[in-house]
Amino acid sequence: MKNKIQILIVFLFALAMKAQEKATPIFKNGEAQIVEAFNDSSKWIRTDLWVETTFDSDGDGKLDRMHVDVTRPEQTETEGLKLPVVYESSPYYSGTAKGGTELFWNVKHELGEKVAKPVYVEVERTGKRPIISNSQIKTWVPRGYIVIHSSSPGTGLSDGAPTVGGDNESLAPKAVIDWLNGRAKGFTEREGNEEVTAFWATGKVGMTGTSYNGTIPLAAATTGVNGLEAIIPVAPNTSYYHYYRSNGLVRSPGGYLGEDIDVLYDYIHSGKEENRARNNKVIRDTEMANGMDRESGDYNDFWAGRDYLNDMKPMTAALLMSHGFNDWNVMPEHSYRIYNKAKEMGIPSQIFYHQNGHGGPPPIKMMNRWFTRYLHGIKNNVENDAKAWIVRENDKKDEPTPYKNYPNPAAQPVTLYLAPGAPKAGKLLTTKTSKVKETLVDNYSFSGEALAQADYTNHRLIYVSPTLKEDLHISGLSSIKINAASSKPAVNLSVWLVSLPWNKGKRTKITDNIITRGWADLQNHASLTKSTPLKKGQFYEMTFNLQPDDQIIKKGQQIGLMIFSSDSNFTLLPKPGTKLTVDLNKTSITLPVVGGKEAFAKATE
Template sequence: MSSTSSAAGIRARVATVLAGVLLMALPGTPVAAAPAIADPAAPAQPGPPHIVGEQTVPAYSYADAIRESVWVQTRADTDGDGVRDRVAVDLVRPREAAAAGIRVPVIMDASPYYLCCGRGNESERKTYDAAGVIAKAPLFYDNYFVPRGYAFAAVDLAGTARSTGCEDVGGRAEVGSATAVVDWLNGRANAFTADGQPVRAEWSTGRVGMIGKSWDGSVANGVAATGVPGLATIVPISAISSWYDYQRYQGVLRAADYPGYLHSYVNGRGDEACAQVLARLRTDSAEETGDYNAYWAQRDYRPAAGRVRASVFVAHGVNDLNVTTNQFARWWQELAEQGVPRKLWLHQAGHEDPFDVRRAEWVATLHSWFDYWLQGLRNGIMDEPRVDLETAPGVWTTQRDWPATGTRKVRVALGAGDGVTGTLGGRGARPGQERSYVDGSLTESALVAEPSTAAAGRLVFLSGALTAPVRISGSASVRLRIRVDRPTTELTARLVDYGTAERIQYGSSEGVRTLATESCWGAATAADDACYRDTEEITAVTDHAVLTRGWLDAAHHRSLRFSSPLRPDRWYTVTVPLNAYDAVLPAGHLLGLVLGQSDPEFTETDDQDATVRVDLGRSELILPLVGRAGLPRVDVAPPVVTAPPAQPAPARTGPWDNRQLP
């Protein structure tokens, strides 16, 4: 073990112990620290009714819960009206606990989606009664946890729904609007009722756990990166940790006007109120350059991992094409280096909540996690393996950490093969042996189909048939020595598993099917029944699958902060990073590396029609492999692979639009 990893491990253990001590010591906690010397004759002091042993139980009425709205004042005036922004917070909390003077912690989901678009698989929106009081909060968090001694806070981010201000899409105003709510729950910020009366959160212990999928989880990451006191834990699900990496792929534009699109989609104000903010988003994001600048640095939470005081429970799908896997993987790595207490769930579906993948186990784990970090209950969850991993459809395992213990970086040489299909493994080509390809703007289906057949617009390299299972765990990359006859071009790379297997079908459905049956998760009212349609993973037996992808604007090969146009008479060494992945390739399968250029289904670029020459002997694939198994040696001709021909590309009547909602 290196000294760095050893120190990180020590910090993690110390942080876990200190966090537990602080949880027990904070004022208002419903669990009192034990006295140094107990009197056996003294009667036992009763605890709050929602705690039995080391677990919370449903002890309070959900139907009779206190439902109220407050508007928390932030530090910003984003709409420039001379008044600081106020964010709407809809609260549900146990009435009996309030009557007994029992303070409760808060589970909080801060979202831009509550009224515009909805949350969860069934796109639930907030609903209100005739007096404007919250009647239904989306998702099951309030139904399940309020009877167990928690409050739930559904926060409308600045500029959305019933909040004032303007949305700045991952920026300081957005993060600050959620941070202000944590401050209010700890007595450090002001809040008001609808009629302007000041209101304090005297019922709160001050301990807050943030949770949310996609944009909501991204906000949780951003708030944790501020180090705000009182935020005890976050549960980011399919969440963004760098907005640059969400809207740019290593200098390549994902889609035009993405910041403006996201702002306008969730904007809860009139167009004129936020026109200046929208204009700044479009200008400062520097779409014309693709550079990482001050705008993007403000929306990159990873460098601030050292400020994180909260524990972090990450959940993500390894086949998420919306919020790609590097978002969790790089955040996870930064948190690990800082010794942040953490936990990870990885499933094989796409942009999905674990509630719709492994429902009962997810709710039980979430319950234990919040009980530990918000209620101070010693339930053993931090003694369990850190990672839950879906290795095949419906097959789960646990492991100590991620990437898997024993992962090593393996350099895999590229060979010329038979002149049509190159090889992966073995001695590889001699330096100076070249292959070239012309940009074909191919769809992914065309890129990876029939790898043993010549096709313009790509280069394909195949391993031999695997003699033993091979596991990839972590982030691969492709190091290329290239010459390009244009100032730049998009470079793309894909790892493909060629071999028959049952796989999650994670395309437009995200790999999950909604069923006709339903199950209920918590208490109910007439307005909110806590019942949700059941789901199942969608699988099919296929003969190949793309594992992971990577993109690079070649002119950004030196730095993402500036471009360096390529000269046609020079060779350049560039690295195309691939998204993090975890998979086991069975014996008999082949691993393929497919190189392309412009990628219309995933990105948008005007730099097309370039010819790229690749020096195979000075290029390589770098794989994160677990254990000693590697790729079989292939020195001359690659195996012949018969795969279905490419499917016709989708009809294209105008520019591609790759914008999605996080």
């Protein structure tokens, strides 16, 4: 009997000790693990509130307040547990404009011609309090994080005006991070005065999100706000000029022909109805109408103010970027340019590239290690991991190939020259042999895909390499130097690098044969900020980069350089008939080939 009592006492003591144990994050192999005590969603505490900013972007005489929701484990209330925060902000949470092509600009007109504005619409807010979004919650709360969301200015229940890249879209998430660190005020109501504090937060914040939601983490980081330790932007728009223009050319993002910055403004403007007339007048009909310059496509102060590369000096947050090489909506240059600058600045940086289209976060393991290191402070050596991770053609997406950097350090420039062949295919050669000029006739009725597959057409010029005898690895930026003349004062210039023959069978991606591409306005040959009308028949030289890429062109394929004018999925579509003449002697394409000239020669000779 005595032994049974002793056993019972030990058992009860163990239970008592277990009851006193406080749940804490658990780490294994440098990653935050799912903690059973945090994994019961029925016990999560979910609230919403408003954080006061430092600006009044809707002009109502009061500082704008941002709508924020919080999801946290109950232990942050019952056990005094403090945790870091994973934060996502968006203009999309509360509904977007509904409508068809009437929302977009008409693109069937001559370059530089003024046309009627699209039909502007009002957005009806959707969603119910207190939930703004459920994104990120199931991933991060069980692993020992608090997850918060906020609606960006002028959307949902947040005050203010959407500016699509204006300063308030950087300062809004900054205010939320300041509140998490006790430097800004939070309130229980949009108009009320009852304050609420983030007593449950350690002050360390990581941000992530995709597309516009991936832009906002970068926007916040450029403010240098203390407490934002790490960001993981996925397919972020890092420059609205690069999104709606290309080397001086008015160019739409893929899939959204005729969209421009004012269209996106209307698409997301789901805030207070009583503020919309004023916001429309000040932001859309004045600032955007005067600054976007859809006629010339030139880079100006309006666009410079919406280019986050120009704002990176204060940035300190550790950067893990993700992008698809075949993202023709937010193109891969958006992440490439920011990653390069961050490296120059000495910011801890890694980049993850995959071979698909828009979106696609890094593997959860990579994200977990990143947030574990910079939010929980666990020294897991992530800063010494490979700097670039690329999903190779046969890789599983969660098992990318590591590289020392991107572009591949072994990539070297190989310049190829053009030999005539129009209206059939000419040749790409390593030596300059031709003094011929060849002409194409613009006609948007033919898609780029159709032109690349055509054996004989005067609507494009195409030049192909010898058939590859070995696989050829391209990594980095391809650059074209073109010398051309137009029969009109302005002309679209589209350039595709393709692999041939075209795969006409079942494909895993719509862009299997497109290696990379680029667009430019020949009127901007001398300056990105000032276009000059072209003189008929006069030749102009222009050099510009195509989109960054990293892929292996398989043996048996040929690399083709295709030059054409209007791209039916991306550019304005003027009346067919403009003639574009290319001087082959003064035109070349430079490819970033892993192994350089030796590798190219081995693959083609």
